[in-house]
Amino acid sequence: MRCSKEATRLQSNKAVIAFHIFFILFSLLFVLPFLLIIAISLSNEEDIMRLGYRLIPEHFDFTAYRIVFENPDQILNSYMITGAQAFLGTFLSVLVMSMCAYPLSRTAFRWRSPISFYIFFTMLFSGGLIPSYILITQYLHMGNTFWVYVIPGLASAFHIIIFRTFFQGLPYEIVESAKMDGANEFRIYWQLILPLSKPVLATLSLLGVLGRWNEWFRALVYIRDEELYTLQYLLQRILMQAEFIEQMADVMPAGYGENFKIPTETVRFAMAIVAAGPLLFVFPFFQKYFVKGLTIGSVKG
Structure with missing residues (x-):
């Protein structure tokens, strides 16, 4: 036995x-x-063209990183702009969307259905790029300012619905008990609902930071000042300049274009490391909430 x-x-x-x-x-x-x-x-451009992609470089070459960091002050400034708009925008966005979703999760709220439909309707139709550009630049006067990264994207209809769904899954008895103790609606939201909503807060915060960190289109459309370029847009401009120089070198007479050869292939991958590196340190702090947060939408319709 x-x-x-x-x-x-x-x-x-x-x-x-x-x-x-x-x-x-x-x-x-x-x-x-x-x-x-x-x-x-970290590879040599000629080795890549000759041998292809390899996990262990034939010859280590830091030329791609020297090109990316040719102007370190500009890169550092773009890091600061990107980080500031990503974290500030995400914080304000999560705050605004959760405050909007909380009353919509309450069955006693009279205008719950019309407002929910209005929010859902914006997921199907939008004003378009040109009306948005006119509104932001001529009426809100946020063109070529830092706030164009933050304010226009404060609310997402889909994320509001996710917040509302999660709030509906919380025990209503908690709210009733708090009301019996004399708590008002804001205190219930701030001291009870939000602390119980860490999974959805962490999940949507992570998604918000990722989306804003990779933002480049707003810089392309609204920003003219180089001091306000985001990291992604700045890296895109560096790559476009490198590709332009590479094309010019190809059409120059033999012997003249050799001095203008730029490793555009390795530059692309160096930019990927520069852009994605900081977020690799952010994700572990959200990991324990992220898996649970992914199942929020399937709990309750």
């Missing part, structure tokens, strides 16, 4: 070890592409 128990336990341990090995190897599939991007960004 004792031998059979030990055999069963040994067999169980082998199965656990096998599962661990499988998932470790499976996890490496997600790490290898990132390592490949780093390797390509």
Whole structure:
């Protein structure tokens, strides 16, 4: 009997070890592409053209990073602009959307259905780019200002609906108990609802930061001052300039274009590392809430 128990336990341990090995190897599939991007960004352009992409560079070359950081003050300023608009915009956005969703989650709110339909309607139709440009630049006077990154995107109809769905899943008895103790609606929202909503707050905050960090279209349309360029738009301009110089070098007479050769392929991957690097340190802080937050929309319609 004792031998059979030990055999069963040994067999169980082998199965656990096998599962661990499988998932470790499976996890490496997600790490290898990132390592490949780093390797390509540190490779020599001629080696890539001759040998293709390799996980271990034939020759290490930092030319791509020297091109990206040719003007370090501008890169640092774009980092500051991008970080400020991403985190400030996300904080204000989450605050505004949660405050909008809270009354919509209350069945006693009289205008709940019309306002919910109005918010949903904006997911189907929008004003378009030209009316939005006229509104933002000529009426709100936010063109070529920092606030054009923050204010126009404060509310997302889809995220408001997610907030409302999560709030509806919270026990209503908590609200009733707080009312019996004399708490008003804002105190209930601020001291009870928000602390219980960490999964949805963390999930939508992470999605908001990711979206705003990768923002470049607003800079293209509304920004003319180089001091207000976001990181993504600045990197795009650097890449376009590098590709233009590369094209000019190709059409120049033989012997003259060699001095203008720029490693555009490795520059692309170096830009990916420069742009994505900071967010790799942000995600672990949201990870424990992120998985739970992904299932919010399936709890209640």
